[in-house]
Amino acid sequence: MLWLVTILAVVAYPAPAFSKPIPFRLAPIFRDNVVLQQQRDIPVWGRGKPGTNVVLRTTWGKQTSAVISNEGSWSLRLTTPKAGGPYTLIFSYGDSTKVLRNVLIGEVWVCSGQSNMAMPLEGWPPTGTVANSAGEISRAQFPLIRLFSVPRAYQASPSDICEGTWQECSPRNVRGFSATAYFFGTMLYEALKVPIGLINTSVGSAPIEAWMSREALASFKEYVEPLKRIEESKRGPLALNRWIMKHPAIGPIRAGDQSPAWNGLRFQDDSCSARDYDDRAWSEIALPKLWERASIGDFDGAVWFRKSIAIPPAWIGTRLVLQLGPIDDMDETYVNGQLVGSHLDEGLWTTDRVYAVPETIVRDSVLQIATRVLDTRGSGGIYGDEKKLCVYQDSSASRISLAGTWKYLPVAEYRANVFYVYGMAGREFDHRPKPPIQISTSTPTSLYNGMVSPLVPFSIRGVIWYQGETDAGLPELYRKLFPAMIGDWRKAFHCGEFPFYFVQIAPYDYGDTIQSQLLREAQLQTLSVRNTGMAVTLDIGNPKNIHPADKQDVGRRLALCALAKTYGKTNAFSGPLCRWKIQGRDRIVLTFQHADGGLYLKNLGAGNGFQIAGRDRQFKDAKVTIRGNKLIVSHPDILHPQAVRYAFGNTAEATLFNGEGLPAPSFRTDTWKH
8 A cells, every 4th residue: 555644634625705804824835934945036925805915024134015916815026045044024914914933045845756755754664664763763853954744635626725834853743754855855954054945745555647737637638538527526525525524523533643542443333243233234345455446435434344154064163263364454353243353553554464263252153254444544445365365274274265245334434633423324325425536646636736736836946756656557658647747847836947856666566467667667768858867766675565664765866866966066866877779799788877987786696687689579688798887788699689678577676886886777778769
């Protein structure tokens, strides 16, 4: 599951027509502790009573003003000095005053993407960990680095609302902040010695089209119909929100709270675990499967699953083992009405559930299984390999599969840190309003509307981006969408062709149906877009964990791009990039950029990662010889070689590095036109 831990979904809606006085407010990004981009003519904006004059005075000696428009909006321009502070901003409007304190002038970066950008410095234990997390947190005392997290919000229309605060970087405040962004920011701070502002707007499991505006997607034929349905659904979220909130509420209970917060929750559902409970009216679902891919749809909350099976007479009165595989996120599991196990801590979504069933529970040939699953973000449900969904006798290898049809009933919905209780009576979930399209974090434009639109046109230096895992199965579309998204954001922020530095996704076992190396290739090709840079992670991934622990090197490599290309502080920022090939009678010679310090092969336990093919296009493991910034690639059985591939597989890891210790990205030459 690719998800965001520290911030949950909120729903905001466009302001209604103005029928009463509009309170004065600044755009949500302007708060105490804000960092403003240095030496710029920056926009400052907000809302208020039409016709009112807004005057801004600063303690660095600037004053500017604007008149609030008839529509209730205002915007003014403010010239910022060189990096420094703290300063104060005083806004005067009518007879009132609003003051922003502890304002710094420095370098501002937006940090966005999916779960690997969202992953906090404290990690998602036990499976999602950040290397040396505790030590990194204890040292994170940087009052001149400021952190702003945009709450998780998905919208059908662009919003100008988000609830967030600027915080000084400290061990307390950094725990739940993006680890990648933090390591990027600290390296910039150490090199530049100026205040750094980091804006984290990231959501797990989010495809790239969710981060793009309607205008940007309108030119792609793949999105004509989805955009039409989204337009038809714009009133749906408001009706759905009203319907949900009419139910009894429990909370707030926030993600990141430990097990006492999730323990003992009751949703008027006590009888759902009972052996003799009548579940015939419940809906059916085929398990294992994430419920987002079934009839439940995009939903965070509590869902009961029930199944009855017949067991052999020889099993009666013996100890059994119930195996459910991984459950996303938490569960309480009952057999014949008695609790046999639970996992009520966060971060256990990849942990297999294996529960002992005492012989005292196994009283006859019918075994009734009931599991309540709590999901608080992203995907949810009993979702693993169907071979892991089974029950067996503790002393026997014989197993009974539990894969197939189960009954289910949603009993509570989790929104904005609150559970809204549906209970077990009347199948209340069936009455939940269903718009033409379900708006979620996967919906085209939804995250742009909810988590980027409220920020624009805040003046920024640039963007760092870590996303692509969700799109690994659609590389050809990504080749077009990613450059379009970069242009989309540059247009929205009105900061010119600002730097856009991104992370190439790491090796991971996606299975046989996905070739993630093609997604990495699409990212590599995006370097053709002006003012971009790429951090390669082929050597710091984990093929068994989609959330690699080494976020330090990810942040450092992104910072190397910025320090070299944006600030001119260093020269080395990229691993070797293959740019030319010369085909010979028995070899192919490859020439590399970013190899001034030489090329090196290491980590050769599984081979050098290079393959070569002749005219038959059958690739074979190749011999590689290094000469300066060139590689000579050959195979004794191949004459007239045609193409070379390097690290071209889901789990292939780096073997080729330059003198700076930076890895080359995976590549292939068989698609080259020269």
